[in-house]
Amino acid sequence: MFSSQNTFKTGVYRANGSVANWKFRITLKKIYSLIEIPRFDSSIDEEPLEEPSNSEEEHLDIAWQEKVFSKSEIDYYSARDNCHTELQNAYYHKIKSSRLTEQKSRGKIFTYTAADNFALDEELCATIGNKTVHLDDEKLNMETMFVMADLDTEELLFSLAWNSTENVLFVYPDFNCMKINPYYKEIQGDSRQMYHFGIKNLSFKKWITCSQETVEIRDVFASKITRFNIRDKLSKDNFEYPENHQVQFLILLEIISGTGFSYSDIFIRYRLDIPSAAKMIAGFVDGSTHSTKQCKGRWLYGHCHEITLQLPENHKTSDDCVRIYFDIISTDSWKRELL
Template structure:
């Protein structure tokens, strides 16, 4: 969407990769609350779909989306620009014509575009400093007469000439501005303006020369880092969040094609650079690739998967054996979450030692709107190191306390409790506690592949012996041919000698 130089990142400054016309602004506003409002216990127990969760998360939040340079009118602007006698500039006349051709509703959150000239644009400081260094200060003192009396800036005094000289140095930069403003003005019943009061929520300045955007204040999150606004006339003060969105453009396909071509070239070059490294003699290596593909049919939303892999004692593995996926959100309440998390393991083992399976433990965890984490289910897979490609669908089970009322209450307020202290309980059912029962919840889909690489000492000895015998056979064949050639040469010399005599 947008990018910035990580070595020189300034707050609110973004270098654009897409056209500025694709930019959209999203402002989220909600009333400021003194305490966190939680849903009632009965409402929470009736939640069955992700659509209900989304309704709770977005309740009381107003969203406003604006396009770049989109003009949205406030109540006093519509009242003012509807009368042509109040329009003295070309921009105001354009607003008057727009109001006559299309019906606009007054908005509490409206915009000032660049043509409104609401606030001055930033100055190009580098250009100003360069030009200021060339400014001859001595010429200013020559024009400044100490005998002249001080007069207003409207006269022709030397001091006025000095200020005019400084103003001529500063040139306007190539900036385009836009402002999002909250209207807190006081009106009569017939929309007559009594007290004009405005609060700037967001200001954007786009530099057309260097193609970067200044956002003030910077992008934030309404839940984690809201901006607070205390108004004078509005009875309920509010807080808001800022988000920048870019539309998907058709030119992205050209970038995808370019990346595919670069990837093909990289593969060809990579094949020439990579050299095959055999396994040590008497050892066997296993290359295991595990992919956590997706999950489905869990009760809550915003789910991530934690995994832990236990290696047998006689195996050697230096890779990371525990981690987690990203948080996935279901689309349109279909109760399906995608991940594509890859786990790669390189395992080494002595050839004489009998193989044992890897222990793969998975835990599905949900995150609600208040930041509480809940276990949605556990599952276990004994992964045998047999070469091949496999697909697995693992059914998760959730331990529950015998007292259902106490269990549901604890799960609602604190997210439940960890009834399983050691994950080996999943692989050894005899260690399970009888104080709770297991209930099937959802499924986790896996794909994994196993590649075995071995360099056996018996095969090496056989190969060496076979190569030695082949070498001896070739030497005997060469000696036999040499003897025949020597005999033929001796017979030929004897025949020549007898003929000469």
């Protein structure tokens, strides 16, 4: 039932009317919570304790770019001293007028709208008609909205992007049915919790699925958002990853042995010539081995060297690649070097 879920599909829809008229229903349901019991006796099998299942579902009908505050946002913006910008002041008056601070029960679902300037990553893009475009490209008038859930930490449920130039809406993951194919999210912490969630289109008649000829979307959009979610998880564990539009290369060099030398005390000095566009993250561009004598016709070294480079993702390695130069050097009794 809770097997590994594949990469979600992205729904692509063309609007017959304004996106402002579009509404959707978000459903969130907690399936179970498993609490791990400390193991004090090795003879006792370690089994999780399952809490009673909570069958209550949380439903929230949201319009396009409708702001729904999280618990932390309500606490923050309800304090007058925290509000300085025009947007913050607007949130302050909205929270006070709707008396959100007086509500005892607050839902887990909230949203980030275009005004919040929230983004998963600057690289967020989609492929439309064989042309890769950035969702934050002003020329395309791309507007985004994110549906989140407060599950001890902020968790992304749905990403939505509206292209006003083409009147196309991207929904990731696509619309689903909670009873047939719910999406699920597993939260790891002091306890392991499982949630089901779904999104329903409440304005279905005003939208039609784009045909293959109208909009051609690839798996790039889904895979990128999945990668951003993974990045967010890893960043919480202080895992470092390359900067945007950059790729890193780890070069491992091992000098094992040499043959055909005329002298005995031989060592190898080497230098790496890196591309001009490369940035060295770790390591050195030069080094040398220890000197060694001949042993059964071979000079043994077993020398290892590594270097990490960062390059732009569009860099063509065929034009400008890494080159390695070697100098074979012998030393005499006076420690003088002979090439």
